[in-house]
Amino acid sequence: MLIGQHPGRRQQDEFLYSRQISAGTIGKTLTGTLTDRAESPQQGVKSLEIGLQIAMELVPAEVTSLSEFARRLDMPPSKVYRYMVSLMRSGIVERNPDTGGYRLGKVALQLGIAAQAKLDPLRAADAILDELHLQTGVPVAASIWTANGPVIVRRSESNSALLIGTRVGTPVSVVNSSIGRVFAAYLPEDVVAPLINAELADPAGPSARQLDAEAFAAIVAEVRANGIAFQRGDLISGIEAMAAPIFQIGDGLAMVISIVSLQRSGNFEPDGAFARLLRDSAQILSVRLGALEAVR
Amino acid sequence: MTRKPSHTADTGNERVNAVQGVQSVEIGMRVAATVALSGPGGMALNDIAKATGMAAGKVHRYLVSLCQEGLIEQRDRSGRYDLGWAAIRLGLGAQLALPHIRECEPIIHDLQVEGGLAIAAAIWTDKGPVIIRKAESYGQLMMDTRIGVPIPVGNTSIGRVFAAYLPTAMSAPLLAAERRNNMPPGDSMDRGQFTSLLKSIREHGLASQSGDFLAGLQALAAPVFDERDEIVMAISMLAPANSPALSPHGPNARKLLAAASRLSRRIREIAGEG
Numbered sequence: 335m336l337i338g339q340h341p342g343r344r345q346q347d348e349f350l351y352s353r354q355i356s357a358g359t360i361g362k363t364l365t366g367t368l369t370d371r372a373e374s375p376q377q378g379v380k381s382l383e384i385g386l387q388i389a390m391e392l393v394p395a396e397v398t399s400l401s402e403f404a405r406r407l408d409m410p411p412s413k414v415y416r417y418m419v420s421l422m423r424s425g426i427v428e429r430n431p432d433t434g435g436y437r438l439g440k441v442a443l444q445l446g447i448a449a450q451a452k453l454d455p456l457r458a459a460d461a462i463l464d465e466l467h468l469q470t471g472v473p474v475a476a477s478i479w480t481a482n483g484p485v486i487v488r489r490s491e492s493n494s495a496l497l498i499g500t501r502v503g504t505p506v507s508v509v510n511s512s513i514g515r516v517f518a519a520y521l522p523e524d525v526v527a528p529l530i531n532a533e534l535a536d537p538a539g540p541s542a543r544q545l546d547a548e549a550f551a552a553i554v555a556e557v558r559a560n561g562i563a564f565q566r567g568d569l570i571s572g573i574e575a576m577a578a579p580i581f582q583i584g585d586g587l588a589m590v591i592s593i594v595s596l597q598r599s600g601n602f603e604p605d606g607a608f609a610r611l612l613r614d615s616a617q618i619l620s621v622r623l624g625a626l627e628a629v630r
Numbered sequence: 631m632t633r634k635p636s637h638t639a640d641t642g643n644e645r646v647n648a649v650q651g652v653q654s655v656e657i658g659m660r661v662a663a664t665v666a667l668s669g670p671g672g673m674a675l676n677d678i679a680k681a682t683g684m685a686a687g688k689v690h691r692y693l694v695s696l697c698q699e700g701l702i703e704q705r706d707r708s709g710r711y712d713l714g715w716a717a718i719r720l721g722l723g724a725q726l727a728l729p730h731i732r733e734c735e736p737i738i739h740d741l742q743v744e745g746g747l748a749i750a751a752a753i754w755t756d757k758g759p760v761i762i763r764k765a766e767s768y769g770q771l772m773m774d775t776r777i778g779v780p781i782p783v784g785n786t787s788i789g790r791v792f793a794a795y796l797p798t799a800m801s802a803p804l805l806a807a808e809r810r811n812n813m814p815p816g817d818s819m820d821r822g823q824f825t826s827l828l829k830s831i832r833e834h835g836l837a838s839q840s841g842d843f844l845a846g847l848q849a850l851a852a853p854v855f856d857e858r859d860e861i862v863m864a865i866s867m868l869a870p871a872n873s874p875a876l877s878p879h880g881p882n883a884r885k886l887l888a889a890a891s892r893l894s895r896r897i898r899e900i901a902g903e904g
Contacts, residue, residue, distance in 0.1 A: 377691055379654045381655065382658035386699040396727065421655060449713035583777055586739075
């Protein structure tokens with residue numbers, strides 16, 4: 335049975351394995367060394383790369399028809415079969431006894447578990463934050479959710495004379511910051527609701543700016559629709575900010591990454607260059623943390 | 631083609647070997663499997679060469695391609711090699727082929743509703759139970775379980791649930807190793823006591839423990855069975871030891887048992903549809 339056909343599961347086309355997030359993009363965006371390598375390629379083993387690409391194609395669902403699969407890969411079926419033979423010998427791929435299809439096997443499972451054990455989400459975030467800071471030139475931060483609301487846990491290094499943004503370790507507003515609004519949009523409601531209600535009821539808080547529960551719900555819905563939160567006058571008036579969700583294994587929200595700017599730069603428009611960079615960085619980090627469905 | 635597979639064949643320059651495979655794929659996966667066994671710091675090129683019995687120059691060519699596709703990554707500072715993001719993604723793809731893993735996500739997220747509780751789902755591997763999905767508690771106390779890291783069999787509620795329902799031959803070697811490492815199942819529990827503990831877990835369908843694995847925590851764990859009534863997963867609830875949340879007869883225990891049997895039922899349904 336195909337995974338995508340299962341009634342309890344989303345349709346297969348929604349179960350996204352984005353072709354745009356290729357290995358190359360992720361590698362290149364991540365380490366300077368890999369970028370250099372792409373410019374002056376070191377000698378690798380091309381057929382191993384093809385074999386790995388074929389294996390990755392089996393991530394969203396097993397393959398029942400080899401000829402159809404070969405068409406999708408634009409390769410002769412006999413050649414695809416030879417790769418499958420070796421992937422099966424390595425234990426990466428196995429035949430599904432019920433359907434005869436090709437699916438990822440026990441060694442893939444073991445490699446994945448070993449890699450998960452070695453995964454350090456904050457270290458992975460650091461690499462992305464540094465790269466995003468390099469590309470935008472503005473302060474970049476990563477935040478996690480705590481019992482006191484969002485807390486910034488990482489910031490990119492910045493060498494500008496004036497440091498803006500929130501200090502590491504300071505709780506951030508849920509209602510009145512782009513970071514908080516992303517948490518409000520993607521965490522379970524009963525986790526975020528108590529803090530949102532408390533902030534809305536605070537006479538010194540956002541209610542002073544005519545933000546009630548209904549208006550905030552509309553903002554949160556917009557964040558979900560955009561996959562990103564934009565805000566002008568974020569915490570301090572005059573600051574522009576945007577924040578994006580990072581998903582993890584199981585596709586729950588892991589953290590939020592955000593960028594801020596001190597002045598109107600024109601770069602913080604919803605369809606601007608910074609939004610695209612933030613979105614790309616968020617996708618790449620989500621893939622690295624093991625998100626599958628949430629990546630689009 | 632009547633020739634037999636030969637795994638001892640040549641050096642990998644030849645792309646297609648006798649039984650119509652692509653040998654460099656097999657060699658590359660052997661390199662990746664070797665790196666997978668490395669410790670937290672990864673593995674240096676020379677050590678990979680030694681472990682695989684390949685020349686360093688040749689290993690390097692395979693590593694270049696493994697890094698290109700993300701299965702392996704090279705650490706910036708040390709230059710050592712370790713598993714990369716594509717390994718996680720391949721593993722998740724393999725997990726989705728398993729009904730109990732595919733179906734456990736909505737169930738553990740439903741369980742998360744109670745504030746202050748962390749939920750974890752674990753499967754059995756040859757290194758012991760490994761948590762593969764979790765829902766964090768977001769409480770004051772950080773109780774974040776690590777996905778992918780093997781946990782002890784004898785002194786965790788998850789481990790004990792597996793020990794109670796798996797054939798003894800599967801858990802015994804790990805329990806013996808834990809005893810040798812001065813990690814007996816519980817404080818001063820002898821073999822007889824442990825055996826009767828497992829019996830009581832089977833009677834109640836639930837393991838309950840405080841001081842579980844980490845001091846200051848209490849835990850409950852319940853088994854999930856496949857269509858052959860074999861244990862495939864343990865679902866666990868964690869809470870701070872001082873909170874009353876996890877009495878074995880309390881509402882949370884009932885919720886956990888209901889969730890575990892709902893998942894077992896779902897697995898049987900899927901097997902029936904198959």
